[in-house]
C-alpha cells in the first residue's frame with residue numbers, strides 16, 4: 001500500500017498523517033473532529049452529552065477510512081503483473097463496492113464487475129488487484145460515472161490491454177433515505193475501452209457474462 005506517512009516518529013499511530021496522492025492535501029484529524037462537533041451543534045445537538053462525547057473523534061476516524069482511497073496511488077495497486085501469455089477475457093464479477101456520493105456525502109453501494117483482455121504480451125495482474133482498484137476509487141467522494149471510468153482508465157494505463165469493460169451497479173442512499181425517496185432504485189454505469197468499444201460482438205459477449213446470474 002502506498003500510504004504516505006508523515007510527521008511524528010512514523011511509529012506513533014496518533015501522529016500519522018495521510019497525504020493525498022493527487023492534491024497533496026492531508027487528512028487532518030483534529031480539523032475533522034472540530035467540524036463534526038460544529039455539525040452536531042448546528043443541528044441542535046449537545047456535543048457534551050455523554051452519548052456524543054466521543055462521536056466527533058469516531059466520525060472523523062470513520063471518514064478517514066471511508067476516504068482512504070484519496071491517499072493511495074492507483075498505479076501502485078497494479079504493480080503486480082505476470083506475463084501469462086493469456087489472450088482472452090479475465091473477468092471478476094460481483095465485487096462488493098461501498099462509495100460516497102460527493103453531492104450529499106452519503107453512501108452509494110452495490111457491486112462492480114471488472115474485465116479485460118490482455119495486450120499482445122499477455123500481461124495480467126493479480127485478481128485481487130482488480131478488487132483493490134475498485135476499493136481505492138470507491139473510497140473517495142465520488143459520482144458513479146467517474147468511479148466507473150477511473151477504474152477502466154487505470155487498467156488501460158497500467159496493463160496496456162486490448163480492451164477493458166467495467167460495469168457498476170449501485171443504490172444511492174441519497175435517492176433512498178431522503179429527497180426523492182426511491183429505495184431499491186438501481187443505477188448501472190459502464191465504461192468500455194479498446195476492443196469493447198470498437199467491437200459490438202466483444203462487448204455483447206462480455207456483457208452477457210456480466211449479467212448472467
Ligand SMILES: Nc1nc2c(ncn2[C@@H]2O[C@H](COP(=O)(O)OP(=O)(O)OP(=O)(O)O)[C@@H](O)[C@H]2O)c(=O)[nH]1
Pocket residue numbers: 101102103142143144145172174175178179180
Ligand atoms: N449522475 C449522477 N448523479 C448523482 C450521483 N450521486 C448523486 N447524484 C445526483 O446529484 C444530484 C444533485 O442534485 P441537486 O439538485 O444539486 O441536489 P438536491 O437538491 O439534494 O437533489 P435531490 O437529490 O433531487 O433532492 C441529484 O440528482 C442526485 O441524485 C452520481 O453518482 N451520478
Ligand SMILES: [Zn+2]
Pocket residue numbers: 101102103104105106172174175
Ligand atoms: Zn447523493
